[in-house]
Amino acid sequence: IAKMAAVASLDQKAKVALVTSDTYRIGAVDQLRTYCQILRLPLDVALSPDEMQAAVAAHQDKDLILIDTVGRGQRHSLQLSELGAMLRAANPTQIHLVLSASSDRYVMMEVVEKFGALGADRIIFTKLDEAVRPGELVNVASATKMPVSYFTDGQKVPEDLHLADPILLAERIVGDYHA
Numbered sequence: 001i002a003k004m005a006a007v008a009s010l011d012q013k014a015k016v017a018l019v020t021s022d023t024y025r026i027g028a029v030d031q032l033r034t035y036c037q038i039l040r041l042p043l044d045v046a047l048s049p050d051e052m053q054a055a056v057a058a059h060q061d062k063d064l065i066l067i068d069t070v071g072r073g074q075r076h077s078l079q080l081s082e083l084g085a086m087l088r089a090a091n092p093t094q095i096h097l098v099l100s101a102s103s104d105r106y107v108m109m110e111v112v113e114k115f116g117a118l119g120a121d122r123i124i125f126t127k128l129d130e131a132v133r134p135g136e137l138v139n140v141a142s143a144t145k146m147p148v149s150y151f152t153d154g155q156k157v158p159e160d161l162h163l164a165d166p167i168l169l170a171e172r173i174v175g176d177y178h179a
Contacts, residue, residue: 001068002035004150006158008064009039017059019044020068021052021086032068035157049089056090067092074114084118096122096149101131105139112144122146128153134173 001018008014018036020043022028029045036043044055052067059065067090072079087095097120099108112120123146125137141148151169154160162168 001066002032003152003158003161005035005041005066006039007161008066009041010158014063015061016064016066017042017044017062018066018068019046019052019055019059019090021046022068022070023047024070028070046086049085052086052089053091071098074111080114080118087118092119094122094149095120096124097146098124098126099140101125101128101134101137101151105133105136108136108140109143112140112146116144116146120146122149124149125151128172137169138173 001020005016005018009016016039018032018041020029020032022032023045033043035041042059044051044058046052046055056065056067069083069086072083074080095118097112097115099111103111112123123141123144125148128134128137128151131137137148137151148164148169150164151162152160153162153172
């Protein structure tokens, strides 16, 4: 999300705010807060659906509100229900599902199925640089019919975030087999 915020604010000159509900991972809020301080962007922490709704309402003057949610396992129905409540409170226009390119295709398909029920309508493939079989991404995108919005191939912010471009992705896939 920091990569997306950096691109939107620095390259596109958009007025951006961030909201996070990821207080589960140790240091997640602090890490995001540091990026926001560097980028001079506001960050709100929402611990409940009511707080999420208030945070989103507080930034209606922004061009873009990016919401970071806690990662949840696709087989934990209670956690998915809680995430669904947060998403309904945020009422986003787009929900990008983040999938690790290093995951097995069948795992990715199960994740898409479970999170699709929560409204996920786009895919971001991360860790393309760690993928053993990057061609599987094409299979997942094709099978799900969900557009791929971005992919990442490293940890540099924002350099390693790329708009989904079929030619660039094909070059990365073919390049990996010839490396």
